[in-house]
Amino acid sequence: MSEITKESRADRAIACHNKGYNCAQSVAFAFLDKVDIDPETLFKVTEGLGLGMGGMEGTCGAISAAAVLAGLKISTADLEKPNSKGTSYKASKACIAAFKEKNSTIVCRELKGVDTGKVLRACPDCIRDAVAIIEENLFPEE
Numbered sequence: 001m002s003e004i005t006k007e008s009r010a011d012r013a014i015a016c017h018n019k020g021y022n023c024a025q026s027v028a029f030a031f032l033d034k035v036d037i038d039p040e041t042l043f044k045v046t047e048g049l050g051l052g053m054g055g056m057e058g059t060c061g062a063i064s065a066a067a068v069l070a071g072l073k074i075s076t077a078d079l080e081k082p083n084s085k086g087t088s089y090k091a092s093k094a095c096i097a098a099f100k101e102k103n104s105t106i107v108c109r110e111l112k113g114v115d116t117g118k119v120l121r122a123c124p125d126c127i128r129d130a131v132a133i134i135e136e137n138l139f140p141e142e
Contacts, residue, residue: 022050
């Protein structure tokens, strides 16, 4: 496989979104080559995260993909002694904090300006931001 650049990851995510994938699915699929999961399962796992977890009240789907990807990358999957949660939480938190710093919120309805009429960030921009943040925090120079 040829090297995937930050720009091509973002472009891959936008292409998925243009096909009808939600924001979480789009971002997660930009990193499919970095995690050990089949595409169908990743698609299913991230489906409920779109549209601010289904109702625009929750976390933006684009950056919520960071939590899924953190677990897929970091978890030891030790079912008898779950020992990697803290590290996964820390990685997720770093991504969420970076997104909030850049966009002033992580809440879908606030980003979309549902209550104010002022869009802070459109979905494609949230997707691009999330890809860049995840690349920097979870998959730097791999």
